[in-house]
Amino acid sequence: MRIYNTLSSREEEFQPQGDVLTMYVCGVTPYAECHLGHAMSYIVFDMVRRYLEYRGYKVKHVQNFTDIDDKIIKRAQELNVPSTEVAEKFIAQYFADMDELNVQRAEVYPRATEEVPKIIEVIQGLVDRGHAYEAKGDVYFRVSSDADYGKLSHQSLDSLQAGARVEVGVEKEHPLDFALWKAAKPGEPWWQSPWGRGRPGWHIECTAMSLRHLGETLDIHGGGQDLIFPHHENEIAQSESFTGTVPFVRFWMHNGLVQLEGEKMSKSLGILVTIRETLARFSPDAIRLFILSSHYRGPVSFSEDGLTAAEKGMERLRQAAKADGGAGADWQPGAIDAGAFRQRFVDAMDADFNSAQALAALFDLAREINRSISQRVGVEEGQRTLLELGRVLGFTFEDRDVRLGADPFVGLLISVRADLRAKKEWQLADSIRRRLKDLGVALEDSPQGTSWKYDRPSG
């Protein structure tokens, strides 16, 4: 299979280096609720992981929580609670959101605050090797000591510097030197270190965690495109300078960013739509279908209409996967060439996870299933394949809102209505159907009887 590598700016043939494929995905800084940008990134890498596993690789997936950081501290001070409380709250929220989106859990979720000894060890090593220096209790990485700094973002030190804002009053040798360790200000959480009381800088935790949990060279490191610079660039600089092992990461994968009304969603701009709000109105599968309908490296614009269209499309897949395929005596044996659809799916996904093209194969398979059913031709294998491939993309195929608990009452109404229909009391029967529809329950009559489903109004 081929994967696009940000480092080389092109697709490369992918093979893991060992028996276990190592994959590190940058996690959240838990200081606020997750928004659709997070949904995008974690659904994309969930799809990546599921497909890698489907292709037979054993994947070890590690994802961090940066649970100590300026924004968390600020939030904690605003709320007048310990910063750990803020972090814990939003970590729990993160898991709740991701579970609902059917994102598989990583093997390990290291937290920055639990990796401080390793972080200090790495920083000390960088200082010892001349790659870092202490200044008034802060420790900075010396970018000039890294010959190929800028290789991920494809920028030279000079060109980066031209656009960079220089922080004032900071004791840095070079404007692009970045903090590995920050001295504690009064009232801030701190850990004891060789440079006094302080806390880790932003980038160092990922280096420490990936070294500890996955080794010196990772197969895949993922995150949003907004992390390419400075975060991932700095991770490379730290990690390779510390270990002397190149490359730190073999394949850098970056998902495109979510746009809202043409502009990037940004926490700092305050434009954000949370995952929770979106899940209140659209099914997890629809959100996932929407995201996977376009290539993961491109930008995505969420919209009301787009999500509604995705919900409809998802309903089509659900319907085909679960339709009564009939095992009656008058049914012909199945004739769908499931293998051909599977092959199309695999070919698409092998080409840098072209989920949009893979989905086209699923929709074609769904049509083939429906067509067979109408001809009373068996579809067991077709449906099995649709479910199998859909689950590789992370779809649950679950009906929405099953938890509403209205089932027995709907059943009762359907039964009453069946009696009315038998007596050709169409007006009353139609009235029941229409009023249930208004309540979000759609009835579908067929020769086999009446079925129903929740039809969530999109407003």
Added chain:
RNA sequence: GGCGGCGUUGCCAAGUGGUUAAGGCGAGGGUCUGCAAAACCCUUAUGCAGCGGUUCGAAUCCGCUCGCCGCCUCCA
């Protein structure tokens, strides 16, 4: 200023040199149905921002122009 991305049918979106430009949503017509719904069938881009160029042949390669966006500062 530097780096990068994008511009394909009403909307979303695949397709990166060669028979009829995927798929979804929407729209129109038909089949089925008591009527609906769902499903199925048919129709819906001689054209891929514009202008040049390379080629037997380009949406696909090259150049230029226009427009939109991201990163270079916290961000998935």
